[in-house]
Amino acid sequence: MLSYVIFTLTLCGIYALLALSLNLIWGGVGLVNLGLAGFFAVGAYASAIATGAGAPVLIGWAAALIVGAVVGLVVTFATLRLRDDYLAIVTLGFAEVIRLVALNERWLTKGSDGISxxxxxLKAELGLQGFSVFYLGLVTLIVLVVWALLRRIDLSPYGRAMKAIREDQQLAAFAGKTVLRFKLQAFALSAAIAALSGALYAHFQSYVSPDHFQPLITIYIFLAVTAGGVGRPSGAVFGAYLVVIFLEATRFATEWLPGLQPVQIAAMREMMIGVALILVLHLRPQGIMPERIPKAPRQPTPTA
Structure with a gap:
């Protein structure tokens, strides 16, 4: 039971990084990225390939960050003229392209067999149980560092400029903000964080395959950010932990329904997740931890 709890909390941390990544781009500059699973896969395969070639794990994680940021820039440049629904469709297609490349380019990714x-x-030195505890602490520490960084950005003039672009990019451009530069930087940083989460996942599982990067991951992360509160890093982290714990809890809840086939149990779990999202949107449309928008400072009254 303890091993299961540690595994769940580690997965919570990895999903929290994905949620922070989405919150930066969606809650920051207002871009909808449905390609999170693709960046997740890019980071996982980049680190797995680098360490498989003999590089240390830290170099693999650095490679995931760099490759994720570069791919994020490429996607941004390819979608400069797209907004809203069109951007979402293109990023969704990008994620599927990455999955198909991982499935078919066996010389690089070993195809459907995956990389094992x-x-x-430190797994050999610590043992299985010790490694699980160590990795949970490591992932939690990384989540805290990324959260602190994004919170710092959120409260800075740079973050306020991003929020201005999110609300009205034409008005922000008129005010002198370089909208394109902000979008490129935000998308690159968001993609790098998503890729880092993929690298952490790969070294935790010691195995990755194309089946691990289905579009359903993106849906779960959107659910996490929506439930937690769009535009607030703390809400993204809280929502990710809440969603993962709820997903794991549904495994036990479906056991209370006798007579169902495994396929029906899986469908019931998805229905429960959908109902939970509807309830959250109905009861807390701004999320459990809504974004705090500071009031404009009161201007002093001119004296005669």
Whole structure:
């Protein structure tokens, strides 16, 4: 039971990084990225391939960050003229392209067989149980560092400029903000964080395959950010932990329904998740931890 709890909390941390990544781009500059699963896969495969070639794990994670940021820039440049629904469709297609490349380019990714035996840091020295506890602490520490960084950005003039672009990019451009530069930087940083989460996942599982990066991951992360509160890093982290714990809880809840086939149980779990999202949107449309928008400072009354 303890191993299961540790595994769940580690998965919570990895999903929290994905939620922070989405919150930065969606809650920051207002871009809808449905390609999170693609960036997640890019980071996982980049780190797995780098460490498989003999590089240390830290170099693999650095490679995931760099490759994720570069791919994010490429996607942004390819979608400069797209907004709203069109951007969402293109990023969704990008994620599927990445999955199909991982499935078919066996020389690089070993195809549907996946990459196994990925290095797990200090696993041999600590043992299985010790490694699980160590990795949980490591992932939690990384989540805290990324959260602190994004919160710092959110409260800074740079973050306020991003929020201005989110609300009205024409008005922000008229005020002298370089909208394109902000979008490129936000998308690159968001993609790098998503790729880092993929790298952490790969070295935790010691195995990755195309089946691990289905579009359903993106749906779960959107659910997490929506439930937690769009535009607030703390809400993204809270929502991710809430969603993962709820997903795991549904495994036990469906056991209370006798006579169902495994396929029907899986469908019931998805129905429960959908109902939970509807309830959250109905009861807390701004999320459990809504964004705090500070009031404009009161201007002093001119004296005669």
């Amino acid at each position: 035996g990925i290095k797990a840091p």
